[in-house]
Amino acid sequence: MFSSHAADIAVRFIHVSKIFSAAGSRVAALCDVSGEVPRGSVLTVIGPSGSGKSTLLALCNLLLTPDGGEVWVLGREVRRWNPPDLRRAAGLVFQRPAFVPGTVLDNLLLAARLHNRRAADPEAYLSEVGLPADVLLRDPRELSGGQQQRLALARTLVNDPEILLLDEITAALDPSASRDIESLILARRAERGTTVLWVTHDWEQARRVGDYTWLLVAGRLVKAAPTPQFFENPPDEQVQRFWGGEPEGGKMS
Amino acid sequence: MSLLTLSFTLAFVALALILSLWQRLGLERDIAVATIRVTVQLLIVGYILKAVFTLADPVFILLMIAVMLAVAAHNAAKRGKGLPGPGWRVLAALALTEVVTQGFLLALRIVPPTPQYVIPISGMIIGNAMVASGLFLNRLRAEAETRRDEILLLLSLGATPKQAVLPLLKSAVRASMIPTIDSTKTTGLVQLPGMMTGQIIAGADPVQAVRYQLLILFAILASAALTSIALGFLTYSGLFNAHQQLVLESGRETNR
Known part of the structure; x- marks a missing residue:
């Protein structure tokens, strides 16, 4: 399992579990998940709603703490990182982008402002994600869903993250807008060797963009393989059950 | 002002009570409790202040x-x-x-x-x-x-x-x-x-x-x-x- 050299691994999960307690009952969101994501690769994570996909991402930037096991990011256990540094290095893009009050520009330069950095050229960040410069002074809530998601992505890229954590970022977009976002991210990866953990509901997307694919069901990692093999072999019973029973584009809680 | 003259002002409380009963506001209990509390509190505070002022410590x-x-x-x-x-x-x-x-x-x-x-x-x-x-x-x-x-x-x-x-x-x-x-x-x-x-x-x-x-x-x-x-x-x-x-x-x- 841990055969590769540590320096080549961007993210490593070691027997990770996460438990949520709500209204007195305790629910295991993740149960004994182990696996690793090589640097510069794209891992696609698929699974039904509530299978723990978003939880897996939130553990990587310590928005959640593992209850069992360890999560290693760029050679250090997440709890040993200074949280702001970890969160800059592993940039998370949420499924539903939130915006601070203000303009597109205010939102785009949030990260730069937080870290007292001058962002050289806001328009360059916009053009990288395919947004026109004339939206800079608009209210982000007036933008279309696709444009909002591009802005959210650009905002995270301002931090120059080595790892991108993408939480179903194309779930609300039409197929052509999704494809655009996919190529943006793949271009970034090709250019800078960014590691990507990509949670998606879209089976086809997982196949298109992934180097490795994991299937999570009820908090357990039930299948992990290089993407071609994952989809090439006739899907086993568990995969089929997920594939057959899950309406496409369903919402993750 | 004597305590007797002060007690006349309880008519205001009575008015509030009557209005509450008449309109079924259900506030009679709260009004009564508030009146008693404030009276006791303030009278006690009055005597405490008097003592503190005289002692000036x-x-x-x-x-x-x-x-x-x-x-x-x-x-x-x-x-x-x-x-x-x-x-x-x-x-x-x-x-x-x-x-x-x-x-x-x-x-x-x-x-x-x-x-x-x-x-x-x-x-x-x-x-x-x-x-x-x-x-x-x-x-x-x-x-x-x-x-x-x-x-x-x-x-x-x-x-x-x-x-x-x-x-x-x-x-x-x-x-x-x-x-x-x-x-x-x-x-x-x-x-x-x-x-x-x-x-x-x-x-x-x-x-x-x-x-x-x-x-x-x-x-x-x-x-x-x-x-x-x-x-x-x-x-x-x-x-x-x-x-x-x-x-x-x-x-x-x-x-x-």
């Missing part, structure tokens, strides 16, 4: 201020339910405000260090600071709940807890100060403040009474700002755990 002055602070902190902290352990933080913020404002008045000899001045002025400063901190805590909790996604976003971009809650703190401080500012604006036009009214009834020159009232209004403005900002610095860290995650109930992470 700083220890008793400090003791009275400590009691005011404790009661005010207890009261305001109730507004912060859901925020982790605000009790001592409110107490600290109120105490700071009292020390700074009262200390300023005494140090510059604006008021003499006698119980007749120090105790009522402290009461007004602490009372207003209590209202401001109650509003602050209430607003902060509401904002932390409604703007949770914004906080999570800022954290995920590498914000420190302080950076992530700063916009909320600002809006909570603002919310806590607006009533003070508004009532300051209309003072004298809409209502004559209690202290000034009291002095005038007691025979003081209205022009002098107005000067003291202005002193109090300025002190109250400062104390509202001081309390909320101090409380902001003291409470924000309680919204986060050691891993710089947002927690709204003590110890629990917020899951999306």
